Amino acid sequence: MTATGAEQGAVGRRARGWWWWERRRGAVLDGVLALLSALECAAEGVEFSRSAGVPTALGVVFGFVVGWVLLLRRRWPIAVVLVSIAVTPAEMGFLMGVVGLYTLAASEVPRRITALLAGMSLVALGLVTFVRMRADVASAPEFDPGPWYVPVTAVVLAVGMTAPPVLLGLYIGARRRLMESLRERADSLEQELSLLADRAEQRAQMARTEERTRIAREMHDVVAHRVSLMVVHAAALQAVALKDPQKAVRNAALVGDMGRQALTELREMLGVLRTEPGGVRGGSEGVPLAAVGRAAAAAVSAAVEGEERKPAEGGGPLDEGPGLEELDGLVEQSRQAGMVVELLVVGEARGYGAAVERTAYRVVQEGLTNVHKHAAGAKVVVRLAHREGEVALQVENGPSDGAAADAGLPSGGNGLVGMRERVSALGGVFVSGPTDAGGFRLSAVLPAVGPAGA
The missing domain is CATH 3.30.565.10 (Histidine kinase-like ATPase, C-terminal domain)
Structure with a gap:
């Protein structure tokens, strides 16, 4: 079984060093996203280092390294989402989480795993947002929004950052699978049509061969018998021409009758070829038999013109006969x-x-x-x-x-x-x-x- 064109192209790109990317633009896009995620995490690492009591440079380097994990989203989407959930308490990796959830939902990962990771991300974002907003409200005593403001806002923000990428990923994944299914079905139909066309061509070739054989048999039956009798009568005519003129006259009349009968039958058969609507071809030169029939029928008509005989009912099928x-x-x-x-x-x-x-x-x-x-x-x-x-x-x-x-x-x-x-x-x-x-x-x-x- 041979590989498809996409598989061959992917293998060729991997051989050139593109790793798991099927197209160059995919690699460029992931690189740009990973760079933006690294810059975001590095900037958020400053605040993380202050709250954690570690050197600022260490927080920046940590965030910069973590952000590059997004580069692996096509190969290991589960790992990217898990890393984004892990760094959520540090209030970094939000771009990584959104893109990772979208990639996870659009991939071939089982839906139960996608639902589990999406739920974990939703809970992590909700808790971090709830804690952060509660701390902000507590630090501002003049601002009293009420008891429901913080939890509702945290839930809305968590759902807003989790549900859209997951739903979009599910839609894109379903559409991608549908397109692949349609493409495979189209390829299958194309192969079936090709096979049907080959079989139809074989049947047509067999039909042409059988028809040529049938016409050859009819021509042989008409020509061989009539002409054989004509040759026999001509020989008898030559033998008795001087000895018995009356018998010679009778033999000559018989030769003429048989010749007219042969021409009549030939005209009937060639008339079929002349009236064929299609150009059934025969011979290595590809000359249409219909053209041969028209030329031969015209020659036969010219040969029998003026003879006293019953008009031939030309154009009947070859199946008609004595x-x-x-x-x-x-x-x-x-x-x-x-x-x-x-x-x-x-x-x-x-x-x-x-x-x-x-x-x-x-x-x-x-x-x-x-x-x-x-x-x-x-x-x-x-x-x-x-x-x-x-x-x-x-x-x-x-x-x-x-x-x-x-x-x-x-x-x-x-x-x-x-x-x-x-x-x-x-x-x-x-x-x-x-x-x-x-x-x-x-x-x-x-x-x-x-x-x-x-």
Whole structure:
């Protein structure tokens, strides 16, 4: 645990020789007060030496030395008050008593000790004042104030010299403790706010990372599948362009349709980034994704301008997307590309959550995309099973047909990773791996209703 700034400053000042004073002005003030107390006691020592029958010089020196005790008021306030009470019968040390009582009341000394010493000082001052005034009244026979004058005056003077410094010291001490408490509370709140700010920054960073990952998955799902089919159709178009012009025309139309569909989905996703109110940043350069979305969406709009297609409903959330009812169309696209695909559905179809249906669609899409990339000419079986409380999917392909031409599609290895992340986020299970027959199989089981916030 580290020391506070005040403690470090106090330690530094003690190291420079300031003893127990925290500030230089405190030392100067105590020195001035001690000098005034010493001069007062020295002057009162003259009268004390006459009444005690001792040499005047001895009384002056005694008073001068006693007055300097006030210099210790911050370190030992109890000792200062006790000395002032002790010299009260000698009628000296009144400044020392007033300042000592104030310091004692303002310090951290227990209140019972403060009350005891204040009472002793009050009694000592009252007795000395009573004796002195009674002697003065007796020495002046022409002055007859009455029996109550001397005791009342002695009590008033004793209370007047004792109560104000004690009350002021109590007030200053309470105010000082309150300020220290508020300062400590402010420091604690500042530390808590700093911790909360750090946690908020961490959560924001995690949210940005998750959002970038989610956008990357959506972009991969759209681009990888559509472009893979376009490459396959383009290869088929190149092969039959001279032999079968009509088939080439159909393949060209399919390529155009798939390109428009890919651009439409890209425009929908980029529209989300374009309409984001905040500047969510991504990448090491700190470029706002919203700016990227505006530029990319403008490019997509320019690319699809003039095409005969259904207008895209851009700006929708990324959570919107294809579902299980569009699996037939997805399988048909692969069939049109020359793939042999069999779709098997078991159980009665029912409504699922949007996230579940979209994830199920993407799993099948990723399986078909992988077959286009790595197993050209292989037969594929897509299985969809509606079960109680869950939906199961499986995409299995046989070994690649050696006679089929490889489309030469690149692979980054991110598709299966993204699918596993999607399925796990919904509380499902995802398994993929080669089969004994030399093919490949990926399976997913999703709960009928995904977890909140998935």
